[in-house]
Amino acid sequence: MSASPLLLRNLFSANKILIKPYFANSVKAMEARHDLPITSLDYPKPISAPPPPISKDIELKRAIEASSKSSLFNLTRDDVLYEDEWLMAVDKPKGVYCEYILSSAPKIIVDSSNEFHLANRLDRDTSGVMLITKSHKVAAKLVKAFTEHKIRKSYIALSIGPSPNWSKITVKSGHGRSKHGAWRVYAALDVGRVLPGGSFVRDMETTFEVVSINGENPQPSESESTIVVQGEPELSCVGDDVVVVRAFPRSGRTHQIRLHCQYLGIPIRGDVKYHGMYEWRGRTSEGHELHAESLSLDHPVTGDPLVIQAPLPCWAAGDV
Template sequence: MVDEAEPTPHSRIDPITPQNYPVPLSPQLPPISKEIELSRAMSASSKSSLFALSRADFLYEDEWLLAVNKPQGIYCESVLSSVTSTLALPSSSDGLTEGIKISLPEPEPELHLANRLDRDTSGVMVITKSHKVAAKLVKAFTDHKVRKTYIALCVGSAPQWRKITVRSGHGRSKFGAWRVYAASDVGRTLPGGSVIRDMETSFEVLTINGNGSFKEPSEFTNDEGLTVVVEQKAVRKDVMEDEVLVRAYPRSGRTHQIRLHCQYLGISIKGDVKYEGVYEWQDKSNDAHQLHAESMAFEHPVTGMQIVLHAPLPLWANQALQL
């Protein structure tokens, strides 16, 4: 057996050179967010344990999939669990019609979440009833063949644009938080081994301080409005005096995408304490962020029919629109 060589006076271990990791262009989570988010999570857990979906919450249903209007402050998993018991309930058409109606038990559907919404985001959530349909719909999401719109109520300085598209990188920093990175950093590796991915969102202003009007979602082409390709930190104005209602058209499906891009534009979503959204506004505290999954359109994975889903606007959006 050969012994390891003793180190000579001239031998040394080369110092490890730190890798030149990309630098995030959005700030760290504010310290206040930890306490508020913990409180919100505990409240949501309590509410979710008692949550029961009703058929009035259904936006669409057929034998392959269904869509529901997810409420604010409820976890997606709780909605999914509640769907099982809701589907098991007899509908108004069940019962005795002529003579005795005998029904054989049907196998339980293989329910899957086709899309996920943050705990405090309300709106359209699609659930498939079989593994095969789930795989097809997931592929449609991956291939960017599903069109979505969101409504967000923001607080900041009134933007000088009416329509804008933001392109940036997206990744998780060494502190575990999702952050905005430069578009030129897409593909680079972050601490932990994850890779920065592309992220693109288009926005249009609906109202500023109640001035404006609601309009139905329309196709937002890339040549409309301004285009911002993110390469440096945003210049933030300290004065936050305007309430801005925007519609967002996400072109990609990154975690917290709309929330991050609203923060970058200087109009953080009201109540979104993770991304510099105001917790208190006009003497009222916000127990959740005000973001709503308004619509979703896609080709039905089985029939090929075009499906367009709309979730009713929440109270805060109607109030901002003065409806």
């Protein structure tokens, strides 16, 4: 049952930390006390819903189409956002796999080497800024910078759902694969607990800002709320408002923004894996509408501040 509008307003009042009731024991602690045999571990339960049945066929179709498109893709100089002797930033198109971007990079660089590496990765249908390094040493420095959260990332997403009762919100949760192999949101208290297959729940944090609702810019607000995920989401996904948000992921977990949008009740349009609208107002989506807008970092060699921005896609250009 979805929460009432009054309850949602109370939940997202300014500077309020939300704790949902959830109780969990550490698997390691239970093993130490011999409360559970190793064959019947009490695995943590995912918070977000699993992919809907329709997503399997749609995702397979998109993967086949992307493989065909990727095999024919070649970078051009028009795709380059920034380049120096150590690294290059390119604008990755939607529906192309990262590996094909990397393999075509040497074709547009005169002094190409054999040490090209992807410094960051984007999902198949996510467009935007992608960094390619030209040496092992620079690659290692950027990996360290990403791991230590020294690189600021911003994304733009277009969602369909109810109009948010917040203007800025931070979501803190766990992240991991369920027993069915799908990425899911887990409770924050479950971080560190073991999952089926031997992996662990890891922390995940994203800050969101509302850019527009149905093409209108919201009133500016200094208030900010925080959700610490501890139980089932209380937010309704019922609604057909067009909500454009800017996302700032602190961690870099797989499908992080997509999962947190699902949790907030505003799944990304076309993101069928995470309950986003596939058919909407007479058209079907070729993929989810998520764009890596910018990267802000200190140059791994010179130390100079560097801000790299990608042009906005057509679905976002009118709202941002």
